[in-house]
Amino acid sequence: MINTCKLLVHRQFFNSSSIRFFSSGVGSTKQSVLTDTFQRTHTYLRISLTERCNLRCQYCMPEEGVQLQHKDKILSTEEIVRLSKLFVSAGVNKIRFTGGEPLVRNDIEPMMEEIGRIPGLKTIALTTNGILLSRKLARLQSAGLNLLNISLDTLDEHKFTMITRRLGWKRVMDSIELALQSGFSPVKINCVVMRGVNDMEIIDFVNMTKDKDLEVRFIEYMPFDGNRWNDKKFVSYQEMLGRIQEHFGGITRELQHDQQFNNTSKSYSIQGHKGRVGFITSMSDHFCSTCNRLRITADGNLKVCLFGNAEVSLRDQMRNGATDSDLLEIIHQAVLNKKESHAGMYEIAKNKNRPMILIGG
DSSP states (O other), rough: OOOOOOOHHHHOTTTTTTTOOOTTTTSSHHHHEEEEEEEEBBEEEEEEEOOOOOOTTTTTOOOOOOOOOOGGGGOOOHHHHHHHHHHHHTOOEEEEEEEOOOGGTTTTTHHHHHHTTOOOOOHHHHHHHOHHHHHHHHHHHHTTTOEEEEEOSOOOHHHHHHSSSSOOOOHHHHHHHHHHHTSSEEEEEEEEOOOTTTGHHHHHHHHHSSOEEEEEEEEEEEOOOHHHHHHHHTHHHHHHHHHHHHHOEEEOOHHHHHHHHHHTTEEEEETSSSSEEEHHHHHHHHOGOOOOEEETTSSSSESSTTTTOOOOOOOHHHHHHHHHHHHHHHHHHHHHHHSSSSHHHHHHHSSSSOHHHHOOO
């Protein structure tokens, strides 16, 4: 039995009356460790590598910035590799690296090379703003990177500077072309849609998929601490889809694609287009019932829901001497405490949570 005296577990997940470990410990099946009380099995892990970013996007980071933690508080390469191996041993087959901006982390290439050698890991994904991608893509791809998402919220260079509070639009566009040339299929473009900011560019983004193997994913604007979310900026996926249908006509839902990958994105093909479009509908039509995702923040906290504020520190457990068996029991308890669904967008807007940059994109 785990020595609970030495494990400093976050009180929002555990209290003295609710601790209940699975009886056979690590001897339980892989499925039981990562399966919650609603029979959702979590095979997808998102790991934030850093809280730092070279952009200052309005929907991600508060205008006044964020208080970054000391480097010693951030997971080390060895800790990230250990957790990756542990989660894969429990049934995870897809790991996505996020941030902040993951490519500002100097050791990302050797880290990914080590993680790419983990047996049973099928997909290594990366979400990046693309600013530094040209310098690192070749080595990352050789290490096993096989899925790439690039964030881009506008096709207008001046508006890019306004949204991100930084320069760099041309680098992002060049990174998209480089990813296509490197054989990523499709290259996914993440676009957060905000009314009065970039919603008038939806059709222009869809036009990008005409002759290129791109999947443009329109993301509903979500509330996080410090991003000044309000419903006047919110554009629902139903409205976005309606605009696209009105302009292009033949658009078809790819149900098989959605179901096969437990996809957060509702995917659509457009007649005559090489690529496709998708919608991340977390606010207007959540997909909690099929959620198979867990998150680890850059400082080592496990979050079982993007919009939940309950966290448990795996970093502290490792640094206090927890064995892999100990960690698996803690992870299992966290998964069991996952709620059936998150709250509505107005409730989420009122709840205390980290800024998006401190959670991981």
